[in-house]
Amino acid sequence: MSGLDEVKKSLTAAVWFMFLTFPIMVVRVRPLDRTIEWRWDNMIYVGLSVFFGSFLWRKMLRRKEMGLRRQAMGEDSRRQNFLQKAAGNRRFLVPATMGILVITLLFPHLVNPYQISIMTLALIYVVLGLGLNIVVGQAGLLNLGYVAFFAVGAYSYALLNQHFGLGFWICLPIGASLAALFGILLALPVLRLRGDYLAIVTLGFGEITRIVLENWGAFSGGPIGIRNIPRPEFFGMTFSLSEAITFIYYIMIAAVIFTVFVINRLQNSRLGRAWVALREDEIACQAMGIDKARVKLSAFALGAMWAGMAGVIFAGYNTYINPKSFTFMESVIILSIVVLGGMGSILGVILGGLIMILLPEYLREVGHYRMLIFGAAMIVMMVFRPQGLIQGKRKAYQFQRDKKAA
Structure with a gap:
């Protein structure tokens, strides 16, 4: 397609869009004054924006098609984006990691408590994304009710503290263990399901959990929720509000580092390779002698x-929980973090979590347009980069022949 044809198509799209939006963008009726205001400048803005947007969109689509064509012919297999190259370059990755770690540790001393609180929430969602990455990114099991396990951890801490007086550090492993138990209970009846059917069942499990918490008032407090949940303590020390926010932030930093270490070890283990085999081809995985039921149960x-674990920290961070904090949209956000960052990629999920949580917060200044901008950015990302910011890549071992022996 020539450049002139693209200009004609973009011009046609602009004219049609101006025609369709004419009653909304140009005509304004004032009933009180019984007058009509004609805003012709809006039509010019709409036409220009649609023309240039359509032209740029078509150009990007053409570049994408050319890249796919080269890749199919084997000419473009080594091309990677900047993030992909940086993630694979050890000389760059190690100093960058050290620098980010230093900035992360100094972050609470450079900003106000509000910024610390936002970053803490983003780190909580990073841990949630890394956990869901095991199920979706590694094992290929679509889970739309993942927020139910988040709720189990949060309510475990709130109820155990309310009725038995247990502290944060005791409830942290208990909440994680109870959530793992619920994961096994969910996985047992869905071992034979896959694809859309598995997604529907997990979605139902998440909604059942929320409805039970909302209606069983004697157990969970109902829609009112549970208040006055104590924040984490450190050897009995009491903190002020700002000090407690900073302390929870450092807890989340430790939780993210611990999560990354464990999941990285799991990826390169025998169990991690079994998850990948299950994701790629379930029938071939079973034919190779892998216990499919055990692998699915371990992933869930x-x-x-x-x-x-993230739920327990969230309850201590927020000091108040109710069923509205664990809706289906939360599961969608966590799944979007995994897809946006790159399924199977630890670094990609971390970047996806920070973008998904921090970007809407920092776009609050533009008011109602912030979600519109955010949604448009997600659409562009999924169209032109469907594999995510950093595509998951497993270690490959290559046999090199010894020249002396040859």
Whole structure:
């Protein structure tokens, strides 16, 4: 397609869009004054924006098609984006990691408590994304009710503290264990399901959990929720509000580092390779002698365990929980973090979590347009980069022949 044809198509799209939006963007009726205001400048803005947007969109689509064509011919297999190259370059990755770690540790001393609180919430969602990455990114099991395990961890801490006086550090492993148990209970009846059917069952499990918490008032407090949940303590020390926010932030930093270490070890283990085999081809996986039921149970249990741990920290961070904090949209956000970052990629999920949580917060200044901008950015990302920011890549071992022996 020539450049002139693209200009004609973009011009046609602009004219049609101006025609369709004419009653909304140009005509304004004032009933009180009984007058009509004609805003012709809006039509010019709409036409220009649609023309240039359509032209740019078509150009990007053409570049994408050319890249796919080269890749199919084997000419473009080594091309990677900047993030992909940086993630694979050890000389760049190690100093960058050290620098980010230093900035992360100094972050609470450079900003106000509000910024610390936002970053803490983003780190909680990073842990949730890394946990769901085990189930979706590694094992290929679509879970739309992942927020239920998040709720199990949060309510475990709230109820155990309310009725038995247990502290945060005791409830942290208990909440993670209870969430893992719920993950096994969910996985048992769905071992034979896959694809859309598995997604529907997990979605139902998440909604059942929320409805039970909302209606069983004697157990969970109902829609009112549970208040006055104590924040984490450190050897009995009491903190002020700002000090407690900073302390929870450092807890989340430790939780993210611990999560990354464990999941990275799991990826390169025998169990991690079994998850990948299950994701790629379930029938071939079973034919190779892998216990499919055990692999699925381990994926659900380990993924739910990280959600339970994040739920306990979230309850201590927020000091108040109710069923409205664990809706289906939360599961969608966590799944979007995994897809946006790159399924199977630890670094990609971390970046996806920070973008998904921090970007809407920092776009609050533009008011109602912030979600519109955010949604448009997600659409562009999924169209032109469907594999995510950083595509998951497993270690490959290559046999090199010894020249001396040859």
